[in-house]
Amino acid sequence: MNEQIQGSNHLQVFDDLESEVRSYCRSFPTKFQRASGYQLWDVEGRPYIDFFAGAGALNYGHNPPEMKKTLIEYLLKDGISHSLDMATEAKEHFLSKFNEVILKPRGLNYKVMFPGPTGTNAVESALKLARKVTGRQTVMSFTNAFHGMTLGSLAVTGNKFKRRGAGVPLNHAVSMPYDGYMGNEVNTLDYIESFLNDSGSGISLPAAVIVETLQGEGGINVASNEWLIGLADLCKRYDMLLIVDDVQMGCGRTGHFFSFERCGIVPDIVCMSKSIGGYGLPMAITLMKPELDLWEPGEHNGTFRGNNLAFITAAGALDYWKNSQFQLEIEANAELIRSVLAGIVLSLPDLNGELRGLGMMQGIAFQSGIAERISAIAFERGLILETSGTDSEVIKIMPPLTIQRAGLELGLRILTGCIYDAAVENKSFAEAK
Ligand SMILES: *Cc1c(COP(=O)(O)O)cnc(C)c1O
Numbered sequence: 001m002n003e004q005i006q007g008s009n010h011l012q013v014f015d016d017l018e019s020e021v022r023s024y025c026r027s028f029p030t031k032f033q034r035a036s037g038y039q040l041w042d043v044e045g046r047p048y049i050d051f052f053a054g055a056g057a058l059n060y061g062h063n064p065p066e067m068k069k070t071l072i073e074y075l076l077k078d079g080i081s082h083s084l085d086m087a088t089e090a091k092e093h094f095l096s097k098f099n100e101v102i103l104k105p106r107g108l109n110y111k112v113m114f115p116g117p118t119g120t121n122a123v124e125s126a127l128k129l130a131r132k133v134t135g136r137q138t139v140m141s142f143t144n145a146f147h148g149m150t151l152g153s154l155a156v157t158g159n160k161f162k163r164r165g166a167g168v169p170l171n172h173a174v175s176m177p178y179d180g181y182m183g184n185e186v187n188t189l190d191y192i193e194s195f196l197n198d199s200g201s202g203i204s205l206p207a208a209v210i211v212e213t214l215q216g217e218g219g220i221n222v223a224s225n226e227w228l229i230g231l232a233d234l235c236k237r238y239d240m241l242l243i244v245d246d247v248q249m250g251c252g253r254t255g256h257f258f259s260f261e262r263c264g265i266v267p268d269i270v271c272m273s274k275s276i277g278g279y280g281l282p283m284a285i286t287l288m289k290p291e292l293d294l295w296e297p298g299e300h301n302g303t304f305r306g307n308n309l310a311f312i313t314a315a316g317a318l319d320y321w322k323n324s325q326f327q328l329e330i331e332a333n334a335e336l337i338r339s340v341l342a343g344i345v346l347s348l349p350d351l352n353g354e355l356r357g358l359g360m361m362q363g364i365a366f367q368s369g370i371a372e373r374i375s376a377i378a379f380e381r382g383l384i385l386e387t388s389g390t391d392s393e394v395i396k397i398m399p400p401l402t403i404q405r406a407g408l409e410l411g412l413r414i415l416t417g418c419i420y421d422a423a424v425e426n427k428s429f430a431e432a433k
Contacts, residue, residue: 035062120148144218219389278317
């Protein structure tokens with residue numbers, strides 16, 4: 001009754017009851033009801049094309065039918081739902097399949113750890129393990145890095161606003177310039193090595209280096225293959241562990257299952273979450289080289305490390321990786337995105353847009369501060385599109401990897417219109433001034 005009086009799409013309950021900390025619902029102010037594939041619908045039946053994909057947790061789209069079917073069957077037969085970290089059939093199935101489909105064909109030999117089911121927990125466990133194994137305290141991280149919201153992860157995160165939220169000093173970390181941070185002419189690895197080499201630099205030898213191969217939250221900054229290979233080499237030469245945070249770029253986002261496959265490096269530790277559960281269900285894994293697995297039983301514990309519903313869908317998601325077909329589809333989609341974005345940048349020279357990204361994680365950086373306006377117009381036109389970067393200066397195009405061609409084309413057409421209209425607004429505003 002109340003709902004009818006207020007209008008079914010009212011957001012009053014959230015304003016009244018939910019903490020001010022809520023964020024995405026402010027950029028996309030409607031009440032969502034259902035979703036399928038690359039689309040969502042709100043309570044008024046309005047469709048939206050999803051170019052955000054749960055920040056990378058929905059690489060396989062919303063409610064993928066095969067995984068849904070397997071999950072429902074598992075629920076109906078009273079399969080284990082929660083199991084702490086006890087051995088279950090569902091976990092066994094995931095582990096074996098992950099080894100067969102992902103690790104073995106890539107010649108990778110990792111032990112799999114299940115931390116709490118979030119990205120930041122995978123990162124915390126990686127940092128702990130690196131410190132334990134090396135007996136050193138400092139971890140090197142990079143400018144504009146994002147690794148999560150808990151204290152250890154925040155200490156290796158760049159963003160000032162997020163860091164300030166900690167309320168305590170964030171220590172035992174040292175931030176160094178990411179690839180390209182000092183301009184195209186400077187190889188930041190040389191700069192970093194000069195610190196490691198110099199006993200007067202004020203930096204003690206780090207336990208590990210934690211890196212994203214492509215910084216998603218930090219502005220869609222891509223590290224070059226050469227730089228990543230050089231970084232892996234630097235880690236070897238100075239006996240530092242290399243941790244790749246693949247929480248957002250893993251599971252195919254940049255074209256391969258692991259984002260580091262493009263340059264052939266083999267990290268010592270890999271953090272995964274977001275899409276690893278396949279269905280948007282909470283799950284995380286930390287991969288480590290077997291010789292690093294020096295954990296004592298229970299040393300990094302957690303109640304929800306046995307989310308068996310996620311193990312079921314995570315195993316289902318691995319079917320996408322049984323052959324190279326999916327990878328080819330991602331590549332084709334990536335090319336379409338790239339060509340449309342390049343066309344936009346070329347036809348609007350006044351905006352000075354800069355193409356960013358790789359695979360199905362691409363975007364345009366704008367100097368003029370219109371990225372947030374573009375996102376707002378896009379929402380009005382039924383397209384969910386986020387911004388990224390310290391000043392939200394980059395529009396971020398990250399649809400589900402499984403998006404159909406027609407959906408991708410339509411979304412890109414809407415996006416193009418939004419950018420043109422935001423550019424016109426921007427121009428008339430500048431002229432009025
Ligand atoms: C999202 C993200 C995290 C944190 O994951 P949560 O599940 O939000 O804790 C860590 N690292 C990267 C690169 C991420 O994108």
